[in-house]
Amino acid sequence: KAGVTQTPRYLIKTRGQQVTLSCSPISGHRSVSWYQQTPGQGLQFLFEYFSETQRNKGNFPGRFSGRQFSNSRSEMNVSTLELGDSALYLCASTTGGTGYEQYFGPGTRLTVT
């Protein structure tokens, strides 16, 4: 089975711009979660989608949003980028059942200048 894929792998944006990141989960997985990883804050949960509905949300401002499509692929969007949004954004998928183990993609490295 193919793993979780994320595109693009690297992005450079300017402050004030917006960005969209994409995640394709493992085939058959219906839950997709997003995490932000920075040296200062570590790994932080952004949000989780299941069957096109946001089921859980972390403590991030409204500039961070996401969605999930009927094929379980997910996108996250960050509007009005700030320097502090520079991070590795990780997507993880799981079946959505009781196993809870999440499988991660390689991440998208976002640099805001």
Place this chain on the structure above:
Amino acid sequence: AQSVTQLGSHVSVSEGALVLLRCNYSSSVPPYLFWYVQYPNQGLQLLLKYTSAATLVKGINGFEAEFKKSETSFHLTKPSAHMSDAAEYFCAVILNDYKLSFGAGTTVTVRA
């Protein structure tokens, strides 16, 4: 809210020596616990998970972890370190939702 604490941000071991990474959790109910490994410029790879079926959990690459409720711990061990074990390791906890809460991570270096 549940959380995990990883003791020691850096661990240095000799090749062939025991690897011991410490993780303590705070939860009033038995949680689901995980260990992940991250190699440079990569995502996280699941090493093992505890889901109450057995207290001693065996994972990939020769790693295992023991759940001790009395100590609220879930320490990760490997009897003999290999150069390829050099990476960052994260302990994580989840209750009955899908919000993984991670520890700060422990970087392992392996000396030849």
